[in-house]
Amino acid sequence: MGPTIKLSSGHEMPQVGFGLWKVDNATCADTVYNAIKAGYRLFDGACDYGNEKECGEGVARAIKDGLVTREELFITSKLWPVFEDGDKVEPACRRSLADWGLEYFDLYLIHFPGALKYVDPAVRYPPGWHYDGKSEIVKSSTPMHVTWASMETLVPKGLAKSIGVSNFQAQLLYDMLRYAKIPPAALQIEHHPYLVQKELLALCKAEGIAVTAYSSFGPASFLEFGFKHAEALVPLMKDDLITSLAGKYGKQPSQILLRWATQRGLAVIPKTSRVEVMSQNLDCTGFDLEQVDLDSITDKDAGIRFNQPSNYFSTDKMWIFG
Ligand code: NAD
Known part of the structure; x- marks a missing residue:
């Protein structure tokens, strides 16, 4: 196993997944199987990716073939926003677990803040952003502290070893830290040299x-x-900087x-x-960049975010997600 990060829950999370x-x-299924064969132990899935059954098939085959045990995987x-009402969190987690064919997740994250009106999985699954499956964004009135309290119940029930959040900004984290009985163990965010997120990283540290x-x-x-701001970069x-560093470090x-x-x-x-x-990609921790090179990459920061819901849809309601 490569390097790991110790979570506040006490569990170790592989640093490269x-x-x-x-x-x-x-x-x-083949991709997951091949990735396990290549040495990956952490897999980052989501209800929204619509492939949890197939991911589970790849994992099951790798376990059956003796490549890995469940305990060695992370x-x-x-959790998708339409499942953020308090009573919908556990059923959503259980549905994802059933699709994967697993008894527990090592980490279960709130995918985006901002609860949306519940969509019954019998109507559409994965539900996506739109209540009607086309264009309608409908808010739920559930605040984050209610969703988080339900996330916390997953841990003693053995459904998730650690719980955390994704696409949260500093103020929401600060708020959560004031009521959370189990603090979020992890935050997953967009991060690349065009979006360096210095202050958020400092807060998390x-x-x-x-x-x-x-x-x-x-x-x-x-x-x-077809994001114009992605094409323009x-x-x-x-x-030039990244390719010259690639040359320098071989x-x-x-x-x-x-x-x-x-x-x-x-x-x-x-x-x-x-x-x-x-x-x-897995082999990305066996060498060190000098501090001056780390700093020059960090200096490329342009505060450019791609994965924000308002970029995907031309609807005036998506501002609720930032
Ligand atoms: P990525 O940055 O991993 O990959 C982007 C593209 O680069 C892909 O098309 C890939 O095929 C290609 N690529 C990968 N390795 C390469 C290499 N060595 N050389 C050249 N091209 C290469 O993109 P991503 O999928 O956006 O992010 C990674 C993962 O992060 C996702 O699969 C998902 O699990 C997670 N994610 C989470 C959220 C969230 O909201 N929490 C949002 C986006 C992604």
Whole structure:
């Protein structure tokens, strides 16, 4: 096992894991199996990714073939906003567990803050953002402290070893820390050289919240959505600074980007379906960047965020998510 991060729950989380967003259903089981074979132990899933059954199939096959045991794996899933009403949290977690074929998650996260009106899984699953499945955004009146209290019940019930949040900003975390009986063990956020999030990282460090970076390659993950601000930027893998550091350290640009994040103390969860790239991405902690190089990457910060709900839809209601 590679390096791990000790969570406030007492459990260890691998520092390098595998992301499951946009891994298509047809290839997902094989991708997960191959990633386990390549050495990945952490898998970052979510109800919203619509592939939890297939992910579970890959895990089950790897366990059956003796590649790994359940205890050696660290599996994360996420609660979608339509399940943030207090009485919907546990059933949503149980549905994700059933899809994966697991008895517990190592980490269960609130995917986004901001509860939405409940959508019965019998109507549509995964439910997505829209109440009508097309364009309607309907808020629920549930505040975060109610959702979090329900998240906390998952731990003694043995459904989640650790609980945490994703896409939360500082003020909401500060608020949570005032009522949480179990503080969030982890925060998962968009993090790349165009979005460095210095202050949020400092807050998490001070409060003992582990941080996982997603979309470590920045705009690369968002080109397929036609985001103009992603297309307008130099791809990070082709950026002059990143490619020159790749030359200096004899590594791939992707490994420089992942090492910058891991040396800042973050966990990373890159995703790829190419087996040779899986190994390359996993191999991103065995060398060190000099401080001056870490700083020069950090200096690229432009405060550019891609994964915010308002970027995906032309609806005037999406401001509720920032
Ligand atoms: P990523 O940054 O891991 O990958 C972006 C693109 O780069 C992908 O198309 C991938 O195929 C490609 N790529 C991967 N490794 C490469 C390499 N070595 N060389 C060249 N290209 C490479 O993108 P991501 O999927 O946005 O983020 C990773 C994971 O983070 C997701 O799969 C998901 O699990 C998680 N995530 C979470 C949230 C959230 O809201 N919590 C949002 C986005 C992503």
